[in-house]
Amino acid sequence: MAKTLTQEFTKGLWAEIPPFRLVLGLCPILAVTKSVENAIGMGAAVVFVLVGSNVLVSLLRKIIPSKVRIACFIIVVATFVTVVELLMQAYTYPLFLKLGIFIPLIVVNCIPLGRAEAFAYKNGIIPSFADGLGLGIGYAMSLTALGAIREVFGSGTFYGNQVFGPSFQPFNFMIEAPGAFVCLGLMLCVMNFVGKKA
Amino acid sequence: MGDYVLLAISCVLINNILLMQYLGNCPFLGTSKKMETAVGMAMAVIFVLVLAGAITWLTEMFILKKFGLEYLRTMSFILVIAALVQFVEMFLKKSIPALYAGLGIFLPLITTNCAVLGVCLINIKEEYTFIECLVSSFSYSAGFGLALILFxxxxxxxxxxxxxxxLQDTSIGLVTAGLLSLAFFAFKGMA
Incomplete structure (x- = not known):
């Protein structure tokens, strides 16, 4: 039992790491990764929503009729997104302003909905919890990695601290929209390259 | 009138929803492998987004604002959009089968297209009037269609x-999208 639980957890960290292996939830990963701080904030929000919705869907899986399950999943996910939105507005207001529209958009980020359909609806509470946590952390890690690359090259800082000397010219391309696409594409290429060898 | 034209241009080109606002990227990469599917998706988005923009605006003004329920915005909008998509699908199937066949499987997929919910939320956030809301919904979705078809x-x-x-498949797709986005980036000079 313990072993399978660990498997459910770790598959999200590498084998099925969301934005790269599943190519879902791309919009926030492009939009909020201008800096590491934003990326971590967004990652934490996604982890919360994913774990919450997975556990709740798994709890309710015997009650939800399969014909209207998608609508029910959407309501569950939307509830948790609203909770996160209000919490962030109350406790981390500057971050809330920076992430802006992308917090409510977690609802239509396919990951929570996809996991509810593919995993939580068919499994018990504890595996669903592990699955949500693993994928959520995997997602947060990818966000942070992309955020780190873009922040270091785009503004010459890491988590707000200067990395390079004062003579560093920021590579503006990286923090603008085109840089996000190119950078994610190249990261995906590296992931494919490494994954093929292993 | 001039204001509406300016708003339309800024929504289509300068703030292009796909390449500048990063919304709706999953269908952007998913349905752009063939021209036919791209055109189908673009049409479906324009159709639904204009309706959804109008209806969510009315919901916000006459239900949420009136009863002080703004914190339920996310939840109510997504439900309204999901219901709308379902309704449109049934309506088209019955009365305009040709269009229904054309849009095909893209209609149900639109519920989880973040461009739709995103534009509805932007309309509210920018405090557009009803007409402005219609113009922005239409031009954002037209911008979506333009970028999708070019891509x-x-x-x-x-x-x-x-x-x-x-580099194959999604990876090269993203890099290409980056270059396309660079082209659209030039429109920022117009703002």
Whole structure:
């Protein structure tokens, strides 16, 4: 039992790491990764929503009729997104302003909905919890990695601290929209390259 | 009138929803491998987004604002959109089967297209009037269609090229999207 639980957890960290292996939830990963701080904030929000919705869907899986399950999943996910939105507005207001529209958009980020359909609806509470946590952390890690690359090259800082000397010219391309696409594409290429060898 | 034209231009080109606002990227990469599917998706989005923009605006003004329920915005909008998509699907199937066949499977997929919910939320956030809301919904979705169709054209050509293995498919798609986005980036000078 313990072993399978660990498997459910770790598959999200590498084998099925969301934005790269599943190519879902791309919009926030492009939009909020201008800096590491934003990326971590967004990652934490996604982890919360994913774990919450997975556990709740798994709890309710015997009650939800399969014909209207998608609508029910959407309501569950939307509830948790609203909770996160209000919490962030109350406790981390500057971050809330920076992430802006992308917090409510977690609802239509396919990951929570996809996991509810593919995993939580068919499994018990504890595996669903592990699955949500693993994928959520995997997602947060990818966000942070992309955020780190873009922040270091785009503004010459890491988590707000200067990395390079004062003579560093920021590579503006990286923090603008085109840089996000190119950078994610190249990261995906590296992931494919490494994954093929292993 | 001039204001509406300006708003439309800024929504289509300067703040292009796909390439500048990063919304709706999953269908952007998913349906752009063939020109036909790209056109179908673009049409479906324009159709639904204009309706959804109008209805969510009315919901916000006459239900949420009136009863002080703004914190339920996310939840109510997504439900309204999901119901709308379902309704449109049933309506088209019954009365305009030709259009229904054309849009095909893209209609149900639109519920989880973040461009739709995103534009509805932007309309509220920018405090547009009803007409402005209609103009912005239409031009954002037209911008979506424009970028999607351009991208599909490029992607069809890429299929013929020899690309290193790790870069294939989504990876090269993203890099191409980056270059396209760079082209749209130039419109920022107009703002």
């Amino acid at each position: 599909a054209g490029v992607r069809e050509r890429i299929l013929l090229a020899r690309i290193p293995k790790p």
